[in-house]
Amino acid sequence: MTLFAAGWGCSGGNLRGMQTWDAITSRRNVRDFADRPIPAADLDRILEAGRRTPSSQNWQPWDFVLVTDRAQLAELSRVFSGAYHVAQSAATIAIVGPTADNPFRRAQFDLGQAAMSMELAAADLGIGSCHAGVADMTLARQVLGLPADRDWAILLSLGYPASRPLTPVRSPKRRPFDEVVHRGRW
Numbered sequence: 677m678t679l680f681a682a683g684w685g686c687s688g689g690n691l692r693g694m695q696t697w698d699a700i701t702s703r704r705n706v707r708d709f710a711d712r713p714i715p716a717a718d719l720d721r722i723l724e725a726g727r728r729t730p731s732s733q734n735w736q737p738w739d740f741v742l743v744t745d746r747a748q749l750a751e752l753s754r755v756f757s758g759a760y761h762v763a764q765s766a767a768t769i770a771i772v773g774p775t776a777d778n779p780f781r782r783a784q785f786d787l788g789q790a791a792m793s794m795e796l797a798a799a800d801l802g803i804g805s806c807h808a809g810v811a812d813m814t815l816a817r818q819v820l821g822l823p824a825d826r827d828w829a830i831l832l833s834l835g836y837p838a839s840r841p842l843t844p845v846r847s848p849k850r851r852p853f854d855e856v857v858h859r860g861r862w
C-alpha cells in the first residue's frame with residue numbers, strides 16, 4: 677500500500693516508515709467483502725507475518741488453519757453470531773491456541789500479537805480483516821479438525837472491502853489520546 681499523499685503523523689518522511697504507518701492507520705475491521713479471491717502468495721505472506729510474531733520465551737503457541745472453501749466458510753461462520761462475516765470472506769484464518777489457563781494467560785497475549793501482525797500485513801496489501809470470537813468450540817473443532825489439546829481459537833476473516841478501500845482513518849473511534857496516555861504517573 678502506497679499512500680504518499682497521507683503525510684501526517686509520520687516523522688522523517690522515510691518511505692518504508694510511511695508504508696508501515698499507512699497500514700496501521702488504514703486497518704479497520706471490514707465485514708463486507710468483495711467476491712474476489714486473494715492470491716495464494718498474499719495469503720502466505722499474511723500467514724508468514726503471523727509466524728514471525730514474537731512470543732513469550734519464543735514458545736510460539738499458535739497454529740493457523742487457513743480456510744478458503746466457500747461451504748466450509750459458511751459452516752465456520754456458525755460458531756458465533758458475531759462471526760457472520762466469515763461466510764462471505766475470501767479466506768478466514770483460525771488462530772488456534774493451547775488451553776486458556778496457561779500461566780499468566782500469556783498465550784492469549786501471543787495470539788493477539790499474531791492476529792495484529794496478520795491484520796497489518798493484510799492492510800498493507802489492501803486486504804480487509806475482521807476478528808470473530810468462537811462461542812461453539814465443539815463446532816469449530818469439528819469444522820477445522822482441531823486436535824483434542826487445543827481448546828480455544830479466534831477467527832480472522834479476510835477479503836477485499838466491498839466498498840471503501842482501505843485508506844487512513846482520520847478520526848478513529850477511540851478514546852482521546854490524552855485520556856489514554858499517562859506520562860510518568862497515572
Ligand SMILES: Cc1cc2nc3c(=O)[nH]c(=O)nc-3n(C[C@H](O)[C@H](O)[C@H](O)COP(=O)(O)O)c2cc1C
Pocket residue numbers: 703704705706707756758759761806807808809848849
Ligand atoms: C479480541 C477481539 C474480538 C473481537 N470479536 C469480534 C467478533 O466476534 N465479531 C466482530 O464482528 N468483530 C469482533 N472484533 C472487532 C472489534 O469489534 C473491533 O476491533 C472494534 O470495534 C474496533 O473496530 P475498528 O478497528 O474497525 O475501529 C473483535 C476484536 C477483538 C480485538
